[in-house]
Each structure stands twice: as structure tokens, then as C-alpha cells.
Amino acid sequence: MTRPTACYISSKYQGVNDIAKATRNTKCLEKLGSSMDLDTAASYAEIIGLVTILGAAIYSWFQIREMKASRDSAAALILSEHFHRPNWVAGVVELVYQPKDIDSLEKFKEYHGEQWPDLMAVMTTWESMGALVHRGDLDFHLVYDMYSGLILSTHENCQPLIQGERDRFDNTRFEWFTWLADRIKEFKDSQRAPVAAYLEHQDWKPPVLNPE
Template sequence: MSVGTLGFGILKETDVGTSQSTNFCQPETQNPPSAWYWAMNLDTAASYAEILGLITILGAAVYSWFQIREMKASRDSAAALSLSEHLQRPRFIAGIVELSEQPEDLDSMEKFKAHHGENWPDVLCVMTTWESLGALVHRGDLDFYLVYDLYSGLVTFCHEKCEAFITSEREKYGETRLEWFSWLSDRFTQFNATQVVPEPAHIEHAQWVPPKV
């Protein structure tokens, strides 16, 4: 027969008829976290760190991409402005006018100087300008389409006018004479042959309106 008593403990009946006391006043002790628990926490922290690092790298890549786009747009704008400045130089314009009236059979420097007189340096300056543009386009320093839009007609026209003169110069001084001038003219000619040649700007873009700010 079991007897319950009041006090610090409570007697409860056991299977064998004995009584034992359970103390509710003594706090329950907890075992410290095991090594496995800490290892799992470290693995979780490492996983989060890897994810955070990946997000940081992707963010930096996206930011760099936008920066490169802005730099390229800025460089293209500066290049376009620099190219357009050629047409604002009086001597350059004078050279183009002189060259437009040049006969195509000028096949020596003597004939070239005799025809243009004191203006021959201006004409030669136009030719060397196209030479420089050809080299810069080939190197990728200038955008092909930008140069095409600004100067393709002038370059091919000037090359036709100067082809006999260029050939005679190469016979004397080698094939590298004005090589990039010819290269650029050939590229424009080939491009025109594979594309629908655009209409003059005042016709093709007659409906153009400025973009909204």
C-alpha cells in the first residue's frame, strides 16, 4: 500500500510496491551542445558566406558591365566629336574641294603638284587623314559604323580620284604607300555591296524626332 506525503517531494507508487520521490524544486540540467552541433553550425555559416560572396561577385560584375557600357558610350561620343572636327578645318575642306576637281589620271607626284599648285599639301593632308582613319578602324580604336556614317562617301570618292597617283607612288616606294587609305575604301565598298545602301539622311530620316528627355 502506497502513501502520499506532502513536502519537498511526492511519493509515487512503483511496480514493486516501493516509493520514490521526485523533486520539483531542483532545476533540470541540460547537456552542453555536442561537437556535432557546432560542426553543423559552422557548415551552415560557411554556406551562407559562400552565397553572400557569390552575390557580391555577381553584383560587382553587373556594376562593372554598366560602367563599361557608359565608358564605351562616352568614348564613342568623344570619337564622333573628334571626327566631325575635321570638317570644320578650313584647310581640310579646301583639300577636299581641290581633290574633287582633280583628274583621275594624275599618276605622278610631279603631275600632282603641278595640278594643285600651292594647295597640294592640303590635298595630301586629306589622303593621309583617310590613311590614319583606316589604321584606327582596323585596330578597333574607332568604330567602323561611326566612320562609315561620317566619311564613307568621301573616302571612296577620294580613293577613286587618287587611285592612279597611289599606284605610281607604290611602284616607287612599295606597297605600303597609303595602304590603310585603300584598305578603308575597299571595306566601305564591300560593305555597300552586302547591304541595302541607305537613302540620303534628309530622306531616310525625314520622320525623325528627338528622343524625350
């Protein structure tokens, strides 16, 4: 009579063991599924992060382009304003026709009289432009298109004066004026023979405005 009872108890314990194993397996599967969910989420998060960084880089690139275009436009307007200042224009004309034997500031003042500060302002303008071009704050080609001829001619006529000032003081006198004139001459010599703007761009047409 005890044998069936033992078999029953053994069977009962076997069932309990099966349930325990099933429970452990279920927990393992849940942990595995949870681990897979975390890995998938991490992968998606990494992809989203990369897309966000790429989008920010593209946006920054467009912003930089717009800022550069805006800066170039502002620089062009500022440069063109010089032509609207009568004293500055008069100073340029005086320097273009200045005798080349003026090799000291005293002779410079004596020849130009009360107008000499206006002429000196032209030279310091070229000096400032040279430094700004070298720093990358001003586009070289913009300066070349607008002022190359004037810079070369005024520097040639003022060279004796500049050298006289350097001999008297130091080599930093109008250093960027000379640097800019040299760069313009190098660029000019490396290009084809220049053509007047009214001939070079005679086929130019204004941009077509989009109808609203």
C-alpha cells in the same frame, strides 16, 4: 553488513559513470553544433561571395557600356571637327575634282601647287581612320555615315597616285586608306540602295526631355 556498503559503492560509481557519459555526450553535441555552425557560416560566406562577384560583374558591364558610349560620342565630335577646318574641307573638294591621270607625287605637287600639303593631310586622315577602325578604336558605322562617299571618291581619284607611290617604294603606301575604301565599298554593296539622309530620316523626332 558489508553487502549494503558494496551496493552503495557500486551505485555510487554507476552514478559517476552516468555523469561522465552525460558530460561526454554534451561535449559531442556541442562539437556537432559547432561543426554545423561552421558549415552554415561557410555556406553563407560562399553565397555572399558569389553575390558580390555577380554584382561586381554587372556593375563592370554597365561601366563598360557607359565608357563605350562616351568614347563613341567623343569620337563623333572629333570626326565632325574636320568639317570646321577650312583647309581640310578645301583639300577634300580638290581631291574630289582631281584628274585621275595624276600618278606621281611630282604631278600631284605641280597640279595643286602650294595647296598640296592640305590635300595630303586629307589622305593621311583617311589612312589614320582605316587603322583605327581595324583596331576597333573607331566605329566603322560612324565613319561610314559621315565620310563614306568622300572616302570612296577621293580614293578612286587618288588610286593612280597611290599605285605610283607603291611601285616606287612599297605596298604599304596608304595601305589603310585602301583597306578602308574597300571595306566601305563592300558594306555599301551589301546594303540596299542608299537614300539621302533628309529622305531616310524625314520622320525623325528629337528625344523628349524629362521635365525637372
